Amino acid sequence: MAQHARAFSYSLGQLWRARAATLMTAAVIGIALALPTALYLVLEHAQQVSAGWKGGAQVTLLLKQEVSDEAARTLAIRLRAWPALTEVRAISRAEALEEFRRLSGFGAALDALDENPLPAVLVLQLTAGQEDAERLLAKVRALPEVELAEFDEQWLKRLHAIMAVIERAVQLLALLLAAAVLFIVGNTLRLAVQSRSDEIEVSKLIGASDAFIRRPFLYSGMWHGALGGVCAWVMVSLALWLLHGPVQRLAALYQSDFSLSGLGFTLTLWLVAAGAVLGLLGAWLSVGRHLANIEPA
Amino acid sequence: MILFNHVSKRHPGGFEALREVSFELARGEMAFLTGHSGAGKSTVLRLIALLERASFGQIVVNGQSLSGVTRRGLPKLRRSIGMVFQNHKLLHDRTVFDNVALPLVIAGLSRDDTARRVHAALDKVGLLSKERAYPVMLSGGEQQRVGIARAVVHKPPLLLADEPTGNLDPELSREVMALFQEFNQFGVSVLVATHDLELIRHLPHRTLTLKDGQLVADSATP
Ligand SMILES: Nc1ncnc2c1ncn2[C@@H]1O[C@H](COP(=O)(O)OP(=O)(O)O)[C@@H](O)[C@H]1O
Ligand SMILES: [Mg+2]
Numbered sequence: 043m044a045q046h047a048r049a050f051s052y053s054l055g056q057l058w059r060a061r062a063a064t065l066m067t068a069a070v071i072g073i074a075l076a077l078p079t080a081l082y083l084v085l086e087h088a089q090q091v092s093a094g095w096k097g098g099a100q101v102t103l104l105l106k107q108e109v110s111d112e113a114a115r116t117l118a119i120r121l122r123a124w125p126a127l128t129e130v131r132a133i134s135r136a137e138a139l140e141e142f143r144r145l146s147g148f149g150a151a152l153d154a155l156d157e158n159p160l161p162a163v164l165v166l167q168l169t170a171g172q173e174d175a176e177r178l179l180a181k182v183r184a185l186p187e188v189e190l191a192e193f194d195e196q197w198l199k200r201l202h203a204i205m206a207v208i209e210r211a212v213q214l215l216a217l218l219l220a221a222a223v224l225f226i227v228g229n230t231l232r233l234a235v236q237s238r239s240d241e242i243e244v245s246k247l248i249g250a251s252d253a254f255i256r257r258p259f260l261y262s263g264m265w266h267g268a269l270g271g272v273c274a275w276v277m278v279s280l281a282l283w284l285l286h287g288p289v290q291r292l293a294a295l296y297q298s299d300f301s302l303s304g305l306g307f308t309l310t311l312w313l314v315a316a317g318a319v320l321g322l323l324g325a326w327l328s329v330g331r332h333l334a335n336i337e338p339a
Numbered sequence: 340m341i342l343f344n345h346v347s348k349r350h351p352g353g354f355e356a357l358r359e360v361s362f363e364l365a366r367g368e369m370a371f372l373t374g375h376s377g378a379g380k381s382t383v384l385r386l387i388a389l390l391e392r393a394s395f396g397q398i399v400v401n402g403q404s405l406s407g408v409t410r411r412g413l414p415k416l417r418r419s420i421g422m423v424f425q426n427h428k429l430l431h432d433r434t435v436f437d438n439v440a441l442p443l444v445i446a447g448l449s450r451d452d453t454a455r456r457v458h459a460a461l462d463k464v465g466l467l468s469k470e471r472a473y474p475v476m477l478s479g480g481e482q483q484r485v486g487i488a489r490a491v492v493h494k495p496p497l498l499l500a501d502e503p504t505g506n507l508d509p510e511l512s513r514e515v516m517a518l519f520q521e522f523n524q525f526g527v528s529v530l531v532a533t534h535d536l537e538l539i540r541h542l543p544h545r546t547l548t549l550k551d552g553q554l555v556a557d558s559a560t561p
Contacts, residue, residue, distance in 0.1 A: 045447050244428050247388075248489075249417030250445045338390050 045254065053261035056234075057269075067230050067266050072273025074223050075317055078216035079278050079309075085209055091300060092201055100194035101179060103164040109187045111135055114162035117187055121166065126178050129167035138163055161189060220320055223270065227263045227324030234259060235332040247338045252330070259329040260322060267321020271314035278305055340366045340497055340528040341387060346396035348382055348552075356382045358552045359396070366496075369520065369529040371539045374549035380532035383549070384499050387530075388420055389413055401496060418446065421490030421527075425502035427482045429474040435461070435485050436470040442493040460488040464518060480511035487515070491522055498522060500531045504538060512538050 057064045105114055111134040118132040133141070138160040143149045152159075166182070168175055175193070183191045235242065245255050282302055293300040305313070341364040348357040357379045364370055372380045385391045387400055389408060398405045401419055408416050429438050439460055443453040461467045464484035466477075474482050483503060490498060500519065504512035516531075516538065523529045533539060539546065548556035 045444075048444065240428075241430050244430060245441065245445065247390075247417065247422060247428065248442050248445060249414040249420075251414040254414075254445055 046257070049257040050261055053258040053265060056258070056262060057265050064266065064269065067226060068269035068273050070226055071223050071267060071270025071317060071321070072277055074219040074226070075270055075274035075313060076277040078212055078219055079274055079305075079313060080281060081208075081212045081215065083278070083282070083305075085205065085212060087300075087302065088205060092198070092205070099168055099175065099198065101166040101168065101182065102192055102194050103166065103182060103188050104190040105162045105164065105187050106189045107161050109162055111162055113187065114164065117185070118164055121164070121182075126169055127166050128169050131165040131167075133163040133165065135160055135162050165194075220316075223267065223317070223320040224324040224327060227266055227321045228328030230266060231259050231263055231325050231328050232332050234262065235329060235336070239336045242333060242336045243338050246336070252333060255333055256329050259333075260325045263321040263323075263325020263329070264318050265321070267317040267319065267324070268314050269317070270321065271317025274317070275305060275310050275313055340364050340368065340401060341530065342397070342399040343383075344397040344399075346386065346393045346398055348379075348386065348391065349394040356552050357386075357393075360549075360552075360554050361396075362547055362554060362557060364528060364530060367523070367526050367528055368545065369523040370531070370545040370547055371542070372530060372532040372547050372549065373534060373536060373539070376534060378549040379552040380534070380549055381501050382552075384422075384501050384530070384532055387497075387499060388422060389416055414445075418442070418493065419495050419497065421493070421495040421498040423483070423486050423490045423498070423500035423503045425505040427474070427486040429482060429485060429489075431474050433473070434470065435466065435472050435474065435477070438474065438485055439470075439488045439492050441489060446493055456492055457488075460492040461485075463491075463521075464488045479506050480508075480514070483507060483511075483515060484518070487518055491527070496526075496528060498527050498529045500529070500533075502533055503531065504533060504535060509538070516542065 105117070109117075111132075114134065115132050118130045121127055121130045135158050139152065139158050142160060143152055168178065179191055179193065182188055242255055282304055286302055289300075289302050341362075343360050343362050346357060346360045347355060349355050360379075360383065372383060374380055382391070386393050386398060386405075389405055393405070400416065403416070405416075430441075433441075436457055439457045440453050443456060448456070457470070458467060461470055464487055466481060466484055466488065469477060469481065469485075474485065477485065483506075487500075487503070490500075498519065503519075504515050507515065512535065519529050519531060520542075531539075546556070546558040547554060
């Protein structure tokens with residue numbers, strides 16, 4: 043225990059004596075940690091924004107076969123009066139057939155039919171920021187003229203798919219950069235071990251165990267990593283602060299109350315802890331190997 | 340304390356640094372190991388501290404057969420041996436106090452006990468006033484005495500010295516030898532490798548003589 047305390051304070055002292063080099067290393071680790079953190083924050087905010095977008099979606103109403111174009115237009119006029127809807131577009135049966143013919147390439151097949159098989163369609167544009175879109179959907183489904191009502195969610199689904207891809211990419215990047223932190227710390231400590239080879243040699247001569255010699259280096263790795271975490275926090279916070287103004291203005295233009303949230307206590311703790319753990323691991327992977335090379339001669 | 344039983348050391352190149360060396364150093368005994376340069380004196384000491392391993396034969400140190408000492412067991416063996424080197428092997432970025440304290444720090448002694456024993460060791464070699472100094476600020480003789488203080492501070496039962504007077508003038512050399520004799524009087528077994536025959540001629544201790552890796556004379560068995 044006393045030996046741990048000694049190695050602990052000794053490693054701190056070493057860092058302080060080489061503070062310029064320590065800061066450099068911590069800054070590089072900081073960049074490696076800040077990148078995935080920043081991307082993670084971007085994703086978080088994107089999810090937050092897109093969650094509020096459902097209200098701005100479209101609903102497509104397929105009317106029953108027996109509903110005439112005339113009746114469809116009347117229904118459209120009735121629906122326009124609803125405050126939850128900004129626009130209602132009626133597509134007559136003939137227009138629907140024309141569009142289908144143009145888009146599907148089944149023109150000849152349709153010509154073989156005596157009767158137009160397509161119903162009239164109404165496209166509803168929901169008011170942006172509409173909270174209870176699901177309730178509205180239930181309400182239009184209950185209308186006697188309506189056969190089928192669905193959110194036109196294609197674009198939202200695409201957006202979510204894209205975000206899932208980006209999320210995976212961020213995870214991969216985080217993994218790569220974690221490996222980079224291991225290498226940075228490992229290399230830093232390789233140099234530290236080399237520069238103190240005299241001390242290590244003498245310690246071995248005098249009967250220091252490998253664990254005893256390794257300990258201050260492990261602490262040093264942990265300190266470097268934790269400091270790197272702090273650096274990452276500073277960088278991300280600075281970026282958030284710089285983005286704050288422009289984002290507010292953008293949000294105001296969209297009449298949104300969206301704003302950037304900071305890193306928060308938990309995330310900060312995670313960042314520093316992740317740095318410390320990676321630093322410790324990097325030290326552990328590197329130091330043992332390089333210590334073995336230094337034998338008293 | 341030390342037993343060599345038909346010990347040979349062959350280096351990877353095929354060179355035989357030691358050939359069939361056998362001797363025994365009793366507990367509490369002091370002896371000199373002499374011979375020309377390259378005779379194998381350092382090799383004997385390095386084998387005892389397991390800085391190298393013997394190619395053939397058996398070595399027993401402090402009742403323990405060295406062939407049974409694993410890598411994990413090495414630190415414990417070395418802590419039972421105090422070692423003094425010709426080039427001192429001091430750490431130049433640490434004070435005299437911190438250099439001497441190193442074996443005690445490794446052994447995990449408390450701060451108070453460490454300070455007390457470091458002071459006692461420095462007092463014995465006459466350098467108590469230099470505890471805050473750095474090794475470069477000391478003369479060669481003083482540096483060697485710091486090395487000796489470090490070798491005995493944790494009270495090992497065996498003290499090994501490899502050419503401890505190699506860089507010292509005759510006057511300082513005699514002082515260093517007197518120190519070793521003093522430790523020996525306290526019961527420490529001492530083995531000193533030196534090629535300075537002039538220095539040890541008048542000292543009343545056993546002398547082992549090596550020549551080309553072979554033990555050619557032992558003053559205890561004429
Ligand atoms: N690692 C090695 N490889 C080959 N030869 C060595 C090695 N170490 C020592 N020797 C040789 O072993 C002989 C004995 O060396 P050493 O014990 O240092 O002699 P001394 O200390 O008596 O001067 C020398 O001839 C030296 O060159
Ligand atoms: Mg030698």
